[in-house]
Amino acid sequence: MKATGITRKVDDLGRVVLPIELRRNLGIEVADTLEIFTEGDDIILRRYNAVDGLLTMASRMKNRVAVEDCGEIKPILLDKLAEIEKIIKAEAVKH
Structure with missing residues (x-):
């Protein structure tokens, strides 16, 4: 400091x-x-930094889905959360 x-x-x-x-x-x-x-x-x-907050939230959701029993929707949820992370990171690069 x-x-x-x-x-x-x-x-x-x-x-x-x-x-x-x-x-x-x-x-x-x-x-x-x-x-x-x-x-x-x-x-x-x-x-x-809102981007950091959004990335943290998406990562936590992905980790939670990974350990939960979501049935056949689990791979879809994991794919969508990964897609959300990519969009957030791409937006952060633009700004």
């Missing part, structure tokens, strides 16, 4: 303002969505 030397106080509504220099350097724009993580006592903010 890289120290910035910047400090900010939490206001009475629990908000923290990210300094403009930091937002400019990281390319954070108005209305961008940030994910919030914790690690021990640390709070980590990361720009939300």
